[in-house]
Amino acid sequence: MTKTTTMLAVAGIAVGSLVAYAVYFDYKRRTDANFRKQLRKDKKRVAKNQASSEASASSSGVDVDELKHALETVRQEEVPTTPEEKEKYFMAQVGMGEQLCAKGPTFNLAAALCFYRALRVYPSPVELIVIYERTVPPPVFQIVMQLTNMDVKERVEGYYDCFPPKAMNVAVKTIEVPVKDQPEAFTKKKILVCTKDIEAGELIYKEEAIVTALDSDLQGKGTHCNHCLRSLDPSNAVRPESDRLDSAYCSTECLDKAKTHSQSLLFSLDSPLPALLAPAIPPAARAARDEAQQAFADYLKKHGKAAPQLVARFIARQVSAETAKMIPPGLSGMKGAEPVLTDGGDYTLYDHLERLRYLDVTPSEEETKILREVLQHALPGLEQFVTEERHATYLGGMSYNAFGVYFGEGRDDKPEPTERPEDVEKSRTPLGTQKQVGVGFYAVSSYLNHSCMPSARPSFDEGTAGLHLIANRPLKAGDEVTVAYVDVTQKEGESVDESRRRRRIELVRGWRFACTCERCAQESNGIDEESAKDESKVSDAVKRVEGA
Ligand SMILES: C[S@@+](CC[C@H](N)C(=O)[O-])C[C@H]1O[C@@H](n2cnc3c(N)ncnc32)[C@H](O)[C@@H]1O
Structure with missing residues (x-):
């Protein structure tokens, strides 16, 4: 109940460890399903007597509209960016909150807002809530919980208002479909619909891949850009000095983007963080990192699948997007690290993956171990992020949603698969996976359902992984947009x-x-x-x- 109680409890946990990737974890935990589950549990346990946050007046005595308004105001406030500033800000807010608590019930909301602000910059929000429960007076704690629940709820529910961006001419709609052989049973399904009338042959939208991977037989050959997958003349390819996959690029621009997004973290000995945040790497750690990357590259080559590479790149891209947020604009040299995928809202890359369907797959223990080691040797602590369960979700998500990238009529030189047909890796490719040069994972296009009479088709007209979705027939606003996942001719x-x-x-x-x-x-x-x-x-x- 005193300043010392909260401060001491907090200091014992993590104030000192506000490093780049800790903030990244913080961000993720705040938005991921487990954190929300934990919040729901906490809410039940802690706020037994608390009226629902939907009620017009809360048991904490603060009107819901007033809370909403207060939350909005805090959201508009800028959050400090560097770890040092965050720590200072955190301490100042907790200190002020405790002083306000001492002034009596009139100051409960003001006090709760201070604790809530502190929560926004703290690396382990769940732990901090538990500390607050012990140290903050119950009426103030209730308001902090209401603010947190309101924030998480609005973020979750508001997602499809911001995504896909309106300019893409499509929206995600949830419909009910009957369950086969179960009369009167329905299941929910998401579909992508047009938001305006479209002519046959017209472009519905263009979408860039979040991550790409070249087919394994093309890796290292220098015939395709490792970032945008464009065809290359090997003699003109841009080759980085150190690159575990012998990657080639069509331009220095693609090389720079690839490095920023994932290549530096996963496949080179460059620092995975911008100079401003990068810790010096001792020689022994460098050697261990080199070894871990070699093991990962060998694994990818041996198994020839794209999904494990997409997973690793997706994780790396999350790190890069989150670290870019921590650096003052102009200083980062990380242009393009954060993809803009929504009309506003504060959403992370994980938000886009989390809502998608995924295949129920079990990654091999070896694969999880190798990936964890690559991450650990790049940024110690990052490996904690890849639990078996989370790895399975990522792998299932990539395997389920990746699109094949092909140019023109596709290629004819892909080696015939030697595995059993059910083990061959599939990607959505209307010409068949044998025609693709690689795969891409796309946030919006992942929602496209299959039809054997598709209303649209992906096309890679610019000769890169940029996906153009073209209407096969006239579409009215509200019509479902479908593509063929397989060759339907x-x-x-x-x-x-x-x-x-x-x-x-x-x-x-x-x-x-x-x-x-x-x-x-x-x-x-x-x-x-x-x-x-x-x-x-x-x-x-x-x-x-x-x-x-
Ligand atoms: C990538 S998801 C597309 C979005 C999905 N409909 C959702 O609700 O999230 C693909 C899944 O949608 C369903 N689906 C897509 N096309 C279908 C079709 N032609 N017939 C039946 N189910 C389909 C299947 O369950 C499939 O596994």
């Missing part, structure tokens, strides 16, 4: 049934769903006995994976 010599069966089996293998599109429904009418057997295999496979 009926091949020469293939019957309607055979084509239907091929598509559906590929969809089950790659994305584990039985296609419910209009064309599949139409073509099921004349289904023959042989196809019916395959169809039950599709249903069984889906049941197996969905029931698992």
